[in-house]
Amino acid sequence: MFTFRRKRRAVAAVVGAAALAAATLAVGAWSADGRPGHGHGRQVDLQLLAINDFHGNIEAASSLTYPGVDGPVGGAEYLATHLEQAREGERYSTTVAAGDLIGASPFLSAVFDDEPTIESLNEMGVEVSSVGNHEFDAGFDELNRIIEGDEDFEGADFPYLGANVVDEATGEPVLDPYWIKRFKGGVKVGFIGMTLEGTGDIVSQSGIEGLEFLDEVETADQYARELERKGVNAIVVLLHEGGVPVAEDTGHDCESLDGTGTGMSGPIVDIAETMSPLVDVVITGHTHNEYVCSVPDPAGNPRMVTSASSYGKVFTQIDATYDKRTKDIVRSTVTGSNTVVTRDVEADGDQTDILEEYGPLAEEAGSRVVGHIAEDITRGATRAEEFPLGSLIADAQLWNTAGADEGGAEIAFMNPGGVRADLLYDQGTPGEATYGEVFTVQPFANYVVTLDLTGAQILAALQQQLPSEDRETTLVLQVSEGFTYTWDETREGTDQIVADSLELNGEPIVADQVYRVTVNSFLADGGDSFAAFAEGRNLLYGELDVDAFEDYIAEFGTADAPLEAPELGRITVVS
Template sequence: MFTTKRKRYLAAATTAALAAAALVAAAGPAGAHHGHDHDHGHGRQVDLQLLALNDFHGHIEAEEGLTYPVGGAEVPAGGAEYLATHLAQAREGERYSTTVAAGDLIGASPFLSAAFGDEPTIESLNAMGVEVSSVGNHEFDKGIDDLYRHIEGEGDYTGADFPYLGANVVDEATGEPVLDPYWIKRFRGGVRVGFIGMTLEGTGDIVAKSGVEGLDFLDEVETADKYAEVLHDQGVDAIVVLLHEGGYPVEEDTGHDCESLDGSGVGMSGPIVDIAETMSSEVDIIVTGHTHQEYVCSVPDPAGQPRMVTSASSYGRVFTEIEATYDRRTKDIVRSSVTGANTVVERDVAPDPAQSELVARYQDEVEEVAARPVGYISEDITRGATRAEEFPLGSLIADAQLDRTADPALGGAQIALMNPGGVRADLLYDEGEAGVVSYGELYTVQPFNNYLVTMDLTGAQILTILQQQLPSADRETTLFMQVSRGFTYTWDTSLEGTDQIVADSLMLNGEPIVADQTYRVTTNNFLADGGDSFYEFANGTNRLTGEVDLVALEAWFAENSSADDPVEAPELGRVNVI
């Protein structure tokens, strides 16, 4: 069911690539003193520059609360108008430069972009010169058809000027990729660099199943190795992988020679380590994302050669600059020449006028919608510092979802469970008008437009779901399920494995949860499909799909808050952690 659309895009991409190649050939020299040819008698070597982004998530506005640590202080950072200027300055004098990204450019976006289906973000990225990106998991938040809309355009919306690559995203019936697997940047003088783009293999477990029905997400290493050979057969040996999977800088020396802006990361952990250590040595550089971390690391490839692995944090607050020498004789990157560094997108530069105009245009259109009051709070209601803890806003959302589905005609829910990653921002008392919750603020908290699903689960299944909060072979991190009022249990961290979730401690309104008794449980459709590796939800029966989570939360605030009776932050302790 994906073949027709893919062929149409591939044809367009081929035409665009030929046109771009013609423009490059006609453009002539672009720089003054950087990006020059070495060995001028033969023009054997040239300097390449890659500028890289990841996990932009639609943060086109220079938001007041968007900061990054610099010199021990949090400084304002990010915003498309400043990012564009930084990128333009970095490109100055560079003849062989391209700007790339490693996915999650859209999805889980602030209200300004999300209110227009993330079209403002794609327009912004087009204008700032992004030339190619891998897809990430959030590119699938609204399903493959919406991703095609961003690739191909629709009506007056022209879509992305750059190819979205997904080498490991295939039609499960044919095994063929439904997106372009790779893209070749053709510089002047026959210099060619191949880019393979992929999302993480686990994407199908962390997005709503309905949006990726009929798709498989293949192993990252096997896919990269396959297309590295394809590129090699086309005479392209300078190869960069854009991969929406990443790692974490750690303080201990892991033998990976990492650098981070705050100086804390000297080693690396996480999924990217094994991937980078086993991926074909034909790949010269790996640009990563997904974990929202900032690092420039050297990880030995299977041949024992150092290979650069980078990530540029998130939200456009950092970009990576990679420099490398390309040898025309070998048609490859000189691995020993590769250097890289991350730069904070501070707002101490002149804003890019085109980006300022774009942001202002959408702000004018969305201002009235975003400012609409939807509820009242008496204090900050916040997320946790991590996704491995109970937090007030998670409890409030679970309570709201329980209340909206408790009526027997609407689901008859007794318990509601909320994933921590679905809560994307805090509700702050002093944000905008004091104590007033606007629609824009609420949207930023829950931007995914997931539906509420109420289902039958046995007590034993509920226990299994709670056990699936713990790290496993499919997920290395703990995800702390946020639970509705009346449901309690004990988490004993002194015990091993799944025994940490004390089986006989599960209670509902003071009564023990019985293993073979059935309960009505509400969650969002992402979790209902087994998302975030909470696979047991997928075995729930007698499902009833309700309203969109954001609609439910807005309605709950309308019914449960007023200027005279604002909402307070729920008290913690529904889960007894010992």
């Protein structure tokens, strides 16, 4: 069983409030002579440093905070310094990642197709990463460009692994399934990289045509055996799937910020409990949570499962003893800690150079004033509710496609996960909405698509907001003005969506009548498990969603009459 202890770090960066986030998972320290090994004899000290869900947050934004820490955190300049300090004196150290390093990025990175982020990670010393779902936002061809580079961009210096991303026709992986870190002295560690099996449901289908995303456990087991046959017994899985810390005791011995043990739920629990015992450590992501947990493997032995929050606010350090005779990690020696990336360290010069190169170019492109807003227009606290910014985007897409030549749209729907930031009154010059701010709200470069759906198909799409076998969470579609319905939480299952409550401009939606509906191309492909939209007919593709939003703000958000946040109530909730 794992036990917990606080870990004192000699690194000057981890001081004061930042120490609150250093949760260390440890078991009885073991070495042949009673002291940790440093590369002498049969045992050596192995160090893994890990990040996940970076999402292009290279800039030290003031909005990045962490509970219990005074002041903002994160930023590539400071993350790089923290990592370098953690590596000091470590001969057997490697820096790894668990996906979503790019995609859904702030303007500074996104406007340059995330090339600044890849350059930043190269300089930061990242040696390997799994792909995540957001690596496929712009399609597999663009991911290949990011990896390989082109005439103007050198690409990633590290391999992007995708063991469970295969060609449908051949069943063979289209990315490297694993990578072996070969240290001096014959020390070898194998890394298997995967994205979540459900990636195909949450990215645009047009960009992943011909690809299949396989079961995480079966894939990990397959390549763990292959690594073992190659004489690599120390195996780490980098998996872009994760869990959620919970207050109740689930038997997983997670560590919370206040030092008390907590439990764990979510998809990673079953995955980690059934994945081959050949795997020594599982480094995860996707859920944007911070945890260091113990999940027993199928042999009943404790196995560390970690995640480092998101956006570069936290990094994970895993320490272990590697036995040269067995060529394996001594599982009982594994310790782990999560450390907040405070900004009380010297900024890394290479990262500063990258920011100084791209910053002025991004500022010039992003500072253009699009229109004016009268107040904050915000997202919801969760994706399971109606919120003003979602309504505004749905209104913009309806307006953009309502004309006969543009699609003849009558209704628009927006997926809540596609709204990535608030539109704030005081973000820059009060009341001005800039292109950079608008882009940050909708960074995915989806197109607006208008299609035919019957009233019955619209009802089906609304019912697909509820949890199902394909998706565990509730996602509330944001709806355009004029469309209303009732969500009765006192009912069971899909009956919560009251069928006879659907109305368009006060008139009932008729089951067999055809309506012109606008969604983004992600939803049109059935993204987020909204399969009903993929049944649409007579598709007409329009402009980019961010351009439609920009045009709407310019038209209706003048200096004399700035845009106000739409009132809620298009969805009537009965509870």
